[in-house]
Amino acid sequence: MPKLFTATVTRIDNHPDFSLADPAGELTFRFQGHQMRARRGETIASALFANGVKLFSRSFKYHRPRGLYACQGQGPETLVTVDHTPNQLADRVVVEEGMDVRTQNAWPSVHFDLMAPANFLVPLLPNGFYYKMFHKPRWAWPFFEKLLRRAAGLGKIDTTGRDVHARYEKCHKFPDVCIIGAGPAGLAATAAALEKGMRVLLVEENERLGGHCLHTVTKVEACQADSLNGLPEHEAVGRLITKLRSHDRLEVLLGTSAFGLYEDNLIAAQRGREFFKIRAQSVVLAPGADDRFLVFENNDKPGIMTARGVERLIALDAIRPGRRAVVVINYDGGYHTAKLLHGAGTQVAAVVDARPSASKSTPEEEVAALGISIHHGQTIHSASGWRGVRKVRLGSIDGQSPFGSIACDLVVLAVGYQPRLNLLSMGGRPPVWDLERQILRVRELPPAVYAAGEVNGHAPFSHLFREGWNAGEAAAMGETDPPSIRTKDEIIPALPADIASGGSNHFICKCMDVTRKEFLASIAEGFDQIETLKRYSGVGMGPCQGKTCHEVVARLAALDTGLEDSDALATTMRPPVSPVTFGVLAGRAHHLVSERRTAMHDWHARAGATFLNAGEWKRPHSYGDPAAEAEAVRKGLGIIDVSTLGKLGLRGPDVLDFLHFVLPGSYRKLREGRVRYKTIVGEDGVLFDDGTLSHLDPGEFYLTTTTGNHGAILSLFRWWLTTLNLKVHLTNLGPVYAAVNLSGPSARTFLQELVERDLSNEAFPYMSCGRTELSGVPVMLFRIGFTGELSYEVHFPSEFGESMWEFLMSRGKPYNLKPFGVEAQRILRLEKGHLLPGVDTDALSNPYEAGTAFTIREQKQDFVGKAFLADFKERGAENRLVPYQLSPTDPIPDDGVSVQDNGRLIGRVTSSRFSPALGRGVGLAWVLASYAEVGSRIQIQLADGRKVRGEVLAHGAYDPEGLQLKS
């Protein structure tokens, strides 16, 4: 065993007050490269402690040594890196076979940390130095910034991608009653809610049910559950648990941390890599309480622990926590801890009781009978020692009168409890100081949220049980939260928030290394409100999120700003209560993003297509060579999957009225069998979408939209139909039909071989539509296209998608039919000068400027966007979207580059590609109207600074007369 591990901590085989559980087997793990043994089921911290490790980490700012404190999985002391994952709480994570555990925030090791001089140097710097220094001279800041960033932070994220395939689960739960915390109150609430017939979910952050009772030997008295009276508390909860466990309406989540409570009783909870979203009708919060945090000189030394922390080590993990202990107390419960320590073989050097000497209570008498010396009217003033406590000084409670010192390696603080208020406070009510109970409390809770147990203040088992039972019943019955009562003898008075005995290492917040001295300096600088104080000094902003320090911070903030205890306010408590990884919140991709695939997707994938994301859709970008694909369309025959187009069916007696209202064009003269290009504008007159409207059958229209706007237009149309008194049947046919576009000079000849319908130009001219059959499948045929070539769009039931595609590909072999993707289509449409809404237009583009005014019939009585369109027309075009072409030798600009005139910005390129057919660059650009004249030369600045000149065209550069299209 290396020297850095002490030999003062050992396992114990038996205890006079407990039957220690038999170990559930052993395992091995590694700590700093050293192999160690552990008991199955215990935490990493317990395993390390049992192996003699007392120094766990170095503090955030001063790099002071830190050791085990509360064994409760909260504080910063136990943050370690486990299997390359940083910031794991060693007193929360259960040790597993083969685990690799490493310390963090220290170099080269926690025992010899080269950053340790910060403990002496940083206090010499001004308060909040990291905000104030290193900015001058200016050139120095980048250097210091790197240095500070390197020094700051906790742990190192593993960027190797080792965990990239880790499974993160999300799960939804819907209990009638959700109970957080499985101490005596939580267990009683569970029993009561079950008795009322509820389905109960019990959430416990530890791996064992029972809470603090698991390590309490005090006998239960006067409990309403008669069978528990006379039993030690650990046996009483054991009996309760046995009774509950087999209940079929109870689900228990162990090792699960509830880290947020949101509206409508939504609870967020985490267990390892699992994320639970719990929506309960009622919630009972019984999270319990933690030992109070006591501020004194060097109160952060390793070896200073809470009473419940050492009790857990003894009773649950069979560990003797130290060799010689001083127990600092202010209530009788501290004698219980002293007794347990004594039974575990720790020499209890003294019990230091802050209360004045009075008639001896039974616990005190029991401890005195063990030969342990008891000092009344005193408390701890300071601790000293290099890497751990070696000696404590005692004195008066006001910190003024020292009485003497005692050598020890363990200081146990049993000075009362502070409720865990984080979840309670998320109902929107801040905790306030309860003068009577001497604790911070949240008195008002949202409807259907109940609080029970030590979260309302310390009380004996029977009282906690009764309060839990009442809360469980009320939660089950939907009644109001029963009032919480504490008797005078149950209240543990608070010691002074800081034992002001001198010295500068009175740590208020151990997570962020904030001392009382810094706290006072921050107030002196004007940060005298609790929230600003928190932000400036960092108190309560560390890994424990104030769970350890919130009471002390609230009390000292009041004291140091001249307020009374009754004015003590805690800082706002927000989720997450405990650290949550991004992996847990994000889950896996499947949980977040759904994908849409066309009926021909698998064929495209087999053909080697690369895909692009078009919204949720996966569309073939290309099959390897977009330029060759475009060329195939120009010279022969191409086929593209256009199933992603939005498709809507409209019919009914008022369908034309509806179309006339929602679209800006006129369609009363659109004959059956004819198609018209249409645009859609918003109520603001802005160009929103385009597509076609086909009069397919008498009174039946078929409308297509762009891929991305299908959902929005469907919703828009449905919305208008709920407000307009029109008889129209609107049907979403998007998923019903797959669609392909056959494009190229050979399109007619090829398709005519497959359909009986006459496709001659006379019988089926440009912008025609009709129904026919293709290999026995009923299809809709449209003579339209986006490529500028002779094109036919075929829509057919989507279940035939892949078969139809294969059929066409097979029959197209003699025509050298080639599939083409979105990239080739983009080249082809830019050669033709066709715009794409959303790509070439934005939220300010109106149809007059975009060149689609021909789709508007302004004379119509009323239609969506009419008023704004009239205004746009009256104002005239300020900008115009124009097609342009470059010289054959010019390089191709990127999409989005600027258009300039002698350095003055006059527009931007929206789409730009090289045209294989024309041998030059073509594109679309927005320019000021004065530069939009046909034949104008516009200067386009490339991304690398070079400039090219484009010629503004009236129409697309390819086939401007549309002869191919109409051939």
Place this chain on the structure above:
Amino acid sequence: MKNIPLLKRTPLSGIYEREGASCTQEAGWLIAKYFKDPAVERDALDRGALLADWSHIGKITLRGTGAADAAGEIDSRARSLPILQATGSGKIALLRLTVDEFLVLCLPGKEKETLRKVANRDVSVLNHHGGLGCLVLGGAKRDLVLERSCAMNLSRDLVGPGAVVQTSVHSINCTLYRTTNLEVLLHERDYSQSLFEALMDVGEEVGLIPTGIEVIPVGFHIGK
């Protein structure tokens, strides 16, 4: 002009191929009989969870003020069916989605027969063809898959057999029809592969395996 009969494919046909599913033809559809071992898959009905593809069933929407009467021509119980409830038999199920909208599910290839029954009614009829995907979740542990997939409370005392729920499953809008033994998930077919993969992914923890119509044959009995 010579017609070559084209095969109807479900949106999961690529997954059939990838997973080596054993397929059959039914009513012109290529559909999975089982994936790996029908005995293992049958066993999962009692001990685990199963996911099957029923996308080949007939799916017809009746919409409009006459929808209830039209649905009543198919099954007289439909006229008084509460919203978000279903009637089901072995061959046909009627799901009432709103006051005037029904989704009719029928055996594969029986769409025309069903459509004939509502031919003269004043109602908007949409034969979805393959436009709707249909996945079916079965097996004793299927609830564990659902609670990892759906943010809605689907506990059986609230959502009993015969209930219809409109919800999102892995962010995909679905109509869920619950029978005693199955959860029928209807959704736009374009999402089918994505939904299948997401369900299989979260179901890995509880032993979810894919299967076909030999293990979970098409039938719409609500059960007890």
